[in-house]
Amino acid sequence: MRIQSHPFVPCPERPAVEFRFDGTAYQALQGESLAAALWAVGVTALRRSDVDGAPRGIYCGIGHCFECRVHVLGMGTVRACLTPVTAGMQVFSARPEAAGAE
Amino acid sequence: MAIRRSIATRPETDPWADVTVCRCEDVHLSDIERCLEEGAVTLQEVRLATRAGMGPCQGRLCRTALARLIAETPYPEATQATSLSVHFPTHPVRLRDLAEE
Numbered sequence: 489m490r491i492q493s494h495p496f497v498p499c500p501e502r503p504a505v506e507f508r509f510d511g512t513a514y515q516a517l518q519g520e521s522l523a524a525a526l527w528a529v530g531v532t533a534l535r536r537s538d539v540d541g542a543p544r545g546i547y548c549g550i551g552h553c554f555e556c557r558v559h560v561l562g563m564g565t566v567r568a569c570l571t572p573v574t575a576g577m578q579v580f581s582a583r584p585e586a587a588g589a590e
Numbered sequence: 591m592a593i594r595r596s597i598a599t600r601p602e603t604d605p606w607a608d609v610t611v612c613r614c615e616d617v618h619l620s621d622i623e624r625c626l627e628e629g630a631v632t633l634q635e636v637r638l639a640t641r642a643g644m645g646p647c648q649g650r651l652c653r654t655a656l657a658r659l660i661a662e663t664p665y666p667e668a669t670q671a672t673s674l675s676v677h678f679p680t681h682p683v684r685l686r687d688l689a690e691e
Contacts, residue, residue: 537616538616539615539616540616542616544613547613548651552647552650552651553613553614553647553650553651554614554645554646554647555613555614557646564684565682
């Protein structure tokens with residue numbers, strides 16, 4: 489779900505880019521953050537807690553809390569709220585080696 | 591307990607809910623309370639015993655709450671002022687990036 493129009497915030501047309509999260513392909517808008525892209529396609533659980541396995545997602549959304557940390561192939565651990573999506577980006581909720589990818 | 595009443599921000603908030611104090615390390619209010627009851631009187635002691643403040647955000651989100659909770663210690667005469675140590679880099683950085691600069 490995305491905001492398509494807004495009274496005063498511009499919603500310009502942007503090209504779609506494809507990326508993968510835990511192997512599943514999704515469409516994002518070029519330049520938006522990983523957090524926004526995943527939220528737009530309904531993915532709100534970005535990782536699982538190491539302690540109790542509870543799903544975790546965006547918390548502060550401004551790069552302070554590291555709650556939204558994900559693994560991007562070639563970049564390592566990044567904060568989804570600060571990382572712009574690029575075409576072909578491969579994102580994982582856990583370290584790729586642990587997930588059996590790579 | 592006084593701690594729980596003091597952190598309830600709205601009347602309808604359940605004062606007995608076991609809130610998460612440190613999200614990075616999954617440290618709950620009950621863990622902090624137990625630590626204080628067992629005699630921790632400094633922020634560093636709570637941090638070392640519970641891992642609160644040791645996660646990726648290095649206490650950015652929880653240090654204020656921890657400082658407030660320390661004030662609720664059952665042993666106020668033993669409380670000493672400390673600060674949570676923060677381990678650099680404050681933003682996790684790959685060594686590869688430092689080496690390439």
